[in-house]
Amino acid sequence: MSEKSLLGTDRRSLLRRAAAVGLLAAPGVSFLSACAGSGGDEPTEQASGTKSAENPLGIDPAAGLEIVIFDGGLGTKYATDVDTPLFNTKWPNAKIEYSATQQVATTIKPRLNAGTPPDMINNSGSDMMDFGAIVKAGQAADLSDLFAAPSLDVEGKTVAETLVPGAVQQGTYDGKPFAVNYAFTVFGLWYNKKLFDKNGWTAPATWADFQALCAKIKAAGIVPFGFAGANASYYMVRVIMTSAAKIGTEQVLKDIDNLKPGAWTNDAVLQAAKAWGEIGTTYIDKSYLGLKHTEVQLQHDQDKLAIYPSGSWLENEQAKDTPPTFEYAVMPTPSVTTADKLPATAINAAASEIYFAAAKGKNPQGAKEYLRTMLSKQAALEFTKLTKSLTVVSGAADGLTISPGLTSANDVLGKAGQDVFMGYLFDTWYKKLDEASREAANELMFKGGDAQKFCDTMEAASQAVAKDSSITKFTRS
Incomplete structure (x- = not known):
C-alpha cells in the first residue's frame, strides 16, 4: 500500500496518505518512554569518515549499512535493483544488509527501543510507526546536512534544490527535517x-x-x-x-x-x-x-x-x-x-512514503548517503519505471512513456493547475488521532452514516490529544 493513497497512501497516504498514511504502532506515551531510556547505558559507536567534495556527508566508505524497506504497493525492486547497486557503484566497499517487511512497527520498534535500530528505515504501511513519537524520542537523525549536500547527478544544485516544492517541509518537525517523503502520490x-x-x-x-x-x-x-x-x-x-x-x-x-x-x-x-x-x-x-x-x-x-x-x-x-x-x-x-x-x-497530491535515518544506528551518515542516492535523478527515474509512481525529484520522469494509471494521474494534475493541495499531517503527527479517524470513518460508512457523530467523535479525540501534555505538538502554517 499508498492509500493511497495515500495513500493511500494513499503510495499511499500519505501521502498521504503519505501519506501516506496510517499508524498502528503501540501508544505514543509507552513508545516514547521506552525509547527515551533505550540504549542509554552504552552509546552505539557510529561510523564516520572525513568530509570532502566527494564525500560531503563524511561517511566511512567501508562501513556496512543496514536498510529495511516496506514491502507494499511499491514493491522492493527499486531498493535491490536500483538504489543499492547505485550506492555500491560509488562506495564499493560498503556492504548493504537488506531486508523487507510488511510489519514495520512490529519489526522495527523493538529494535529502536533496544538501541539497535537498522540504519535506514522505510516507515510505511498499515503497521507504520508513530513518526512524531520517533522524532520526539530522538530516534530520527536530523537530515539538514543531507538536503544541503550537493546532488549526485544534478550539477550545481543541492539535494533540496532538486526536489518539488514542499518536499523537504513535509518531513520537517519544529523547523528541522527528519524524513524523506519520497513518492509523489496523486x-x-x-x-x-x-x-x-x-x-x-x-x-x-x-x-x-x-x-x-x-x-x-x-x-x-x-x-x-x-x-x-x-x-x-x-x-x-x-x-x-x-x-x-x-x-x-x-x-x-x-x-x-x-x-x-x-x-x-x-x-x-x-x-x-x-x-x-x-x-x-x-x-x-x-x-x-x-x-x-x-x-x-x-x-x-x-x-x-x-x-x-x-x-x-x-x-x-x-x-x-x-x-x-x-x-x-x-x-x-x-x-x-x-x-x-x-x-x-x-x-x-503530496509526497508520501517516509524514509529516515536512525539517529542511534551504527551508520546514520551512511544512511543519509543512501538517501542521497535515492534522491538522484537516475535513481528516481528508475523508481518511476519500476513502480509506476512519481518521486519528489523534480523532472526525473520527464519524457518517460508511462502506464495508463500514471498517465491519468498526470492528466488530472495538469487539469488541477494551481489547485493541488497537500492534504493533512495529523495521521503522522498524532497516532491516537489517526486511529480514531479510522474507526470513525468505518462507523460513518458502514454503520449508519451519522455525520454529526463522526465530527463530534473526532473533535473529542482531537481535543484529548491537544490537552495531553505527554504528546509533542507540531504546528503547520
Whole structure:
C-alpha cells in the first residue's frame, strides 16, 4: 500500500496518505518512554569518515549499512535493483544488509527501543510507526546536512534544490527535517476506464452526477463504491478530508492538524461527512468492513467494484492481478456543494512514503548517503519505471512513456493547475488521532452514516490529544 493513497497512501497516504498514511504502532506515551531510556547505558559507536567534495556527508566508505524497506504497493525492486547497486557503484566497499517487511512497527520498534535500530528505515504501511513519537524520542537523525549536500547527478544544485516544492517541509518537525517523503502520490477515485467506456459512464464533477452514476452502477449489478474496513479505512479518511478541503479550502485541514478547537465540527467537515455517509448507506457493500485492501482491490480488478479510493501506487500494487480488460484511471473527488471554494478539478497530491535515518544506528551518515542516492535523478527515474509512481525529484520522469494509471494521474494534475493541495499531517503527527479517524470513518460508512457523530467523535479525540501534555505538538502554517 499508498492509500493511497495515500495513500493511500494513499503510495499511499500519505501521502498521504503519505501519506501516506496510517499508524498502528503501540501508544505514543509507552513508545516514547521506552525509547527515551533505550540504549542509554552504552552509546552505539557510529561510523564516520572525513568530509570532502566527494564525500560531503563524511561517511566511512567501508562501513556496512543496514536498510529495511516496506514491502507494499511499491514493491522492493527499486531498493535491490536500483538504489543499492547505485550506492555500491560509488562506495564499493560498503556492504548493504537488506531486508523487507510488511510489519514495520512490529519489526522495527523493538529494535529502536533496544538501541539497535537498522540504519535506514522505510516507515510505511498499515503497521507504520508513530513518526512524531520517533522524532520526539530522538530516534530520527536530523537530515539538514543531507538536503544541503550537493546532488549526485544534478550539477550545481543541492539535494533540496532538486526536489518539488514542499518536499523537504513535509518531513520537517519544529523547523528541522527528519524524513524523506519520497513518492509523489496523486490521490483520487480510481476506476476501470474500459468498463466506464463500455457502459457510457463518465467521471462526474458534481455530487448530483456522482449520485446518478452510483445509481447506474448499482443497477448494473456492480458495487458502486467501496474500501477495505479491516486495514485501509484511512483511504476513506483521506476522501472525506479531501472533500472538506474542497468545500472550505485547505485551511480546514491546517486547522485540524493544528488541533484548533472546533476544527472537526467545522461545517465543511460536516457537509463532507454527510455526503459520504449517504454514499456508504446506499452504495457500499457492508461486507467490506471485514476485508483487507488486497481483497477489495481484487474485486475492483474483477469489475465487481466500480470506484475505489486510493493513491497512484494502486496500479503497481495490483499489477499481477490486473486483467487485460482493466485500464486504471483516476478522477478527482466530485464537488459536494455548488459553493465549494475549490473547483471540481482540485486534487490532493503530496509526497508520501517516509524514509529516515536512525539517529542511534551504527551508520546514520551512511544512511543519509543512501538517501542521497535515492534522491538522484537516475535513481528516481528508475523508481518511476519500476513502480509506476512519481518521486519528489523534480523532472526525473520527464519524457518517460508511462502506464495508463500514471498517465491519468498526470492528466488530472495538469487539469488541477494551481489547485493541488497537500492534504493533512495529523495521521503522522498524532497516532491516537489517526486511529480514531479510522474507526470513525468505518462507523460513518458502514454503520449508519451519522455525520454529526463522526465530527463530534473526532473533535473529542482531537481535543484529548491537544490537552495531553505527554504528546509533542507540531504546528503547520
